[in-house]
Amino acid sequence: FFGLPHQAPHERVLIAADEASGLRTLIAVHNTARGPGFGGCRVWAYENDLAAHHDALRLSQGMSYKNALANLPFGGGKAVIVKPKGEFNREQLFAAFARAVDSLQGAYITAEDVGTTTADMRVVQRHTKYVSGIPREGAFGGDPSPKTAWGVFVSVQAGAKAVLGRSDLQGLTVAIQGLGAVGWHLAEFLHQAGAKLTVADIDPGKTAKAQAQFGATVVGVDQILAAPVDVLAPCALGASLNATTIPTLQAKLVCGAANNQLALPSDGNLLADRGIAYLPDYLVNAGGIISVAREYRGEGEEQAVMAEVSRIAERVTELLARIKVSGRTPAAEADAWAQSLLVRA
Ligand code: NAI
Incomplete structure (x- = not known):
């Protein structure tokens, strides 16, 4: 797949662009045998499109493995956004990204990764329910x-x-x-x-x-x-x-x-x-996905999540x-x- 050394082919890859916001994103769903693909969204100034593809494919495969070993009922997915050159409106960018996530109808659930913040995820949340890692008043959630x-x-x-x-x-x-x-x-x-x-x-x-x-x-x-x-x-x-x-x-x-x-x-x-x-x-490094996965399922509770993360040892x-x-x-x-x-x- 793209001539890259992947051990298993990906189920699905969405490439989406939005001219108004400057969004160029690639959402890779590697494997959904255990559940929907779950993994963060990275914003990075990739050298070229192939580098972005490569990153999304490798990262989403890694999420399949991570979620499986962490015993989570989720598969592997990951999104990358090619950082727009020059000035851009962050809110518009993440609104457009959220629409791309939403179009997958739950095959992929997003969260924070390198280059994104909980504030970005709040914007995403306004446009799709397939997102986690959001600080919630009086409830478990937020920065993984x-x-x-x-x-x-x-x-x-x-x-x-x-x-x-x-x-x-x-x-x-x-x-x-x-x-x-x-x-x-x-x-x-x-x-x-x-x-x-x-x-x-x-x-x-x-x-x-x-x-x-x-x-x-x-x-x-x-x-x-x-x-x-x-x-x-x-x-x-x-x-x-x-x-x-x-x-x-x-x-x-x-x-x-x-x-x-x-x-x-x-x-x-x-x-x-x-x-x-x-x-x-x-x-x-599965602690973060354990946290956002429990939050997403409404099962989050600080001590229980920390105990689950400790079991990585x-x-x-x-x-x-x-x-x-x-x-x-x-x-x-x-x-x-x-x-x-x-x-x-
Ligand atoms: P971050 O963007 O907050 O931190 C990365 C740090 O590395 C920054 O301080 C940056 O200045 C520094 N850095 C960049 N290039 C460097 C270089 N060549 N030498 C030394 N420092 C350099 O990212 P975050 O969230 O801390 O994630 C770090 C890594 O862990 C990433 O690979 C991410 O994918 C991974 N990860 C993060 C999770 C999370 O919960 N945030 C969950 C699982 C994996």
Whole structure:
């Protein structure tokens, strides 16, 4: 499909444009065997249309796997909006996007992702009911990022125990690439648990704040992946782990929020060959989708959702046990595990 290395074809891809608002969107529904495709909407200044296609297809497949491993009654879907060049009216843009979502009649449910906010989702909500991640007066809902960060944090704990033999995170060194909505919350959780942080972000304001608040060591964006640490947490954009960067890594464990961290599936082998345990992104970063999925179904309750997110740690432990039996890499094992759940559904 588009000549890209996807393990399963997508069910449906909608390409929609709206001249008045400047909207150009691509909504990919990967697999609905478990339920409607559910995944966020990304706004990004893609280099070209093929790059946008590629991102939507990879991200939506990742959502199928993420939702299956998180045991949610949803399939995989994802939307990308090509960021309009120059000035644009955000409200008009998201109203037009919402109409595109609505035209799929529930095959895809949207939420926040990189480049979108809860305010954008409020606009979407005015034009379609197929949206989640909206702050609600006196009810559960809103920004999924802290839940995503919590899921990554408990995964670091589980990974540090299984891989590094650590019973707590006191003194554990962790490099965080990207101090955005998820990376910042992750830094807070890790700092509270006694970890020592090394951070990088293209925004110097964020790193300066982390230095002041957490005593973090600040390094350049071109140095963070190779930082001399126990754990690397990629929390910026995808494809940071590739044939160029993997040979430079010093961490023994990789566990972060960014979607599609591996540039290619074979990069999972490169990591394993170097003795680096990679905890697959879609396994550990499911906290946000758990939150918006429960909100969407009207089942949200803070403590119950946090408890559900905490159970990601059990699946990390199970994955690391499974690879001892199968001999697969964690990335290949997680793919196989998720695919088996899609087939069963
Ligand atoms: P965000 O846009 O709030 O944060 C990204 C951060 O990375 C920004 O601070 C940005 O300045 C920084 N950044 C960009 N390029 C960088 C580079 N080359 N080096 C260092 N820093 C760089 O995004 P958010 O929401 O925190 O998401 C982060 C990642 O986690 C994304 O890949 C997203 O798809 C993924 N994710 C987010 C979820 C959520 O609940 N927000 C849920 C699941 C996955």
